[in-house]
Amino acid sequence: MGRNLLLNMADHGFAVVGFDKDAQKGATLESSASSGTTVKGVTTLAEMVQLLEKPRKMMMLVPAGKPVDDVINDLLPLLEKGDIVIDGGNSHYTDTLRRVTFMEGKGFHFMGVGISGGEQGARTGPSIMPGGDPEAYPFVQPILEAVAAKVGGVPCVAHLGKGAAGHYVKMVHNGIEYAIMQLISETYDLLHRGLGLDNDELHKVYRNWNDGELQSFLVEITRDIFLKVDEKTGNRLVDMILDKAGAKGTGKWTSQDAMDLGVPIPVIDMAVCLRELSAYKDERIQAAALYKNPSSDIPVPQEVFIQQVQDALFFGVIISYAQGLAMLHVASKELDMQIPMQEVVKVWRGGCIIRSSLLEVFFKAFQKNPELPNLLLEGEIAQLLQAKKQNMRNMIIHAIHMGYPVAGLMAALSYFDAYRSEKMPTNLIQAQRDYFGAHTYQRIDEPGIFHTEWNK
Numbered sequence: 001m002g003r004n005l006l007l008n009m010a011d012h013g014f015a016v017v018g019f020d021k022d023a024q025k026g027a028t029l030e031s032s033a034s035s036g037t038t039v040k041g042v043t044t045l046a047e048m049v050q051l052l053e054k055p056r057k058m059m060m061l062v063p064a065g066k067p068v069d070d071v072i073n074d075l076l077p078l079l080e081k082g083d084i085v086i087d088g089g090n091s092h093y094t095d096t097l098r099r100v101t102f103m104e105g106k107g108f109h110f111m112g113v114g115i116s117g118g119e120q121g122a123r124t125g126p127s128i129m130p131g132g133d134p135e136a137y138p139f140v141q142p143i144l145e146a147v148a149a150k151v152g153g154v155p156c157v158a159h160l161g162k163g164a165a166g167h168y169v170k171m172v173h174n175g176i177e178y179a180i181m182q183l184i185s186e187t188y189d190l191l192h193r194g195l196g197l198d199n200d201e202l203h204k205v206y207r208n209w210n211d212g213e214l215q216s217f218l219v220e221i222t223r224d225i226f227l228k229v230d231e232k233t234g235n236r237l238v239d240m241i242l243d244k245a246g247a248k249g250t251g252k253w254t255s256q257d258a259m260d261l262g263v264p265i266p267v268i269d270m271a272v273c274l275r276e277l278s279a280y281k282d283e284r285i286q287a288a289a290l291y292k293n294p295s296s297d298i299p300v301p302q303e304v305f306i307q308q309v310q311d312a313l314f315f316g317v318i319i320s321y322a323q324g325l326a327m328l329h330v331a332s333k334e335l336d337m338q339i340p341m342q343e344v345v346k347v348w349r350g351g352c353i354i355r356s357s358l359l360e361v362f363f364k365a366f367q368k369n370p371e372l373p374n375l376l377l378e379g380e381i382a383q384l385l386q387a388k389k390q391n392m393r394n395m396i397i398h399a400i401h402m403g404y405p406v407a408g409l410m411a412a413l414s415y416f417d418a419y420r421s422e423k424m425p426t427n428l429i430q431a432q433r434d435y436f437g438a439h440t441y442q443r444i445d446e447p448g449i450f451h452t453e454w455n456k
């Protein structure tokens, strides 16, 4: 990520210095630079600091956690007042808050900046989510705007709020990323194991989807994945990959923080859970031998089923964004980050992993109402969901009959059905809590707090 971002900056006319202890990496950086650009690789931080213009603008791209603190500690004796240190990795926002306070106390600027787009995006134009230090931002803004992806000429970067807002927004971005990837994997399961489509047929289905309203980076790469041939066996590579998902933590952090805030994001939660469940491969093999699938017949023509799956994915993807953005809306206030929601959506329109044509619809929604608490309350989005909800239900009924797990899609539909319920059955939960624990309840006909001796 670091090397590619530096090369991108150099291509935009900025002179850059890359630090890596490994001299070979510095040499690779220099040899990959476009002609006419100024790119230097160094093996000590002292050399790097010497070469930079003041105030120095330094970005770390190292794994989250201890490596970030290690690099900061190594830099400290070399810094001068006013220098700007940026963490461009996926750090936990509470670590960023701690580092901001620590560095500010020493007279240095420190900014947490989320970057998305993968290694390729870093080279050609990522989505960039800076937050914090308003004094430092103007110094780095021209660089970030130059290197960021552009949508209609508008750079996919904006200052996204106070403190650790940049890393918070990136964390939620990744939570949404987990959710959409889970939903796509469920559609793959239904079409591949359920319907029996081979990789060429799957490629065509996802190509059609990507050419329509599901257009997005994640559907686009899914389309291409089905064609990739494994050099070792000649099989399609996707069929040779073990079904155990890795995770570096940002999805789990999103779920943990949503629980703390009291914001329901069940599709993201389910995506984290299903990655975890995928790791239990040995137990799954034992359980598969015990419990056979009930039936594999799909009671509708193939093209009807594919349409249902497509509509269900579209529905689920909207709900995933809605949950992540609702979380940001609450976090912005609760954690005093002042996150401009419209800017978040603007920044996500290009360059990032969750970019999709739907972001334009969401952008308009927040343009109309920057304080929109949930996308589901917006008229145009309600129409999109209304148009797909019956196929979402049909698809889930078929999946249940066939015995295929669609936990993410089911979580999306259940959230939708609960969110649109004027009346929930939680009055009964309140009665139970009061019965066994005298936890009290409120009444529908008069204000106040009540308790009943239920078994008298």
Ligand SMILES: NC(=O)C1=CN([C@@H]2O[C@H](COP(=O)(O)OP(=O)(O)OC[C@H]3O[C@@H](n4cnc5c(N)ncnc54)[C@H](OP(=O)(O)O)[C@@H]3O)[C@@H](O)[C@H]2O)C=CC1
Binding pocket: 001, 002, 020, 022, 061, 062, 063, 064, 066, 067, 068, 070, 071, 088, 089, 090, 091, 115, 116, 117, 118, 119, 248
């Ligand atoms: N890869 C991606 O697609 C994306 C990554 N990110 C985030 O960006 C950051 C960097 O990611 P990425 O480039 O993939 O990471 P890498 O694992 O490639 O590591 C980047 C650099 O960090 C160095 N490093 C590792 N451990 C330490 C340490 N203890 N102290 C100092 N340097 C260390 C590595 O050096 P060495 O090679 O010597 O170990 C390497 O040069 C991470 O926070 C990641 O989550 C964000 C968006 C996308």
Ligand SMILES: O=C(CO)[C@H](O)[C@H](O)COP(=O)(O)O
Binding pocket: 090, 115, 116, 117, 118, 174, 177, 246, 247, 248, 249, 250, 251, 353
């Ligand atoms: O930030 C990213 C993309 O936006 C990184 O690729 C991140 O590592 C992906 O998360 P995980 O490894 O947990 O799947």
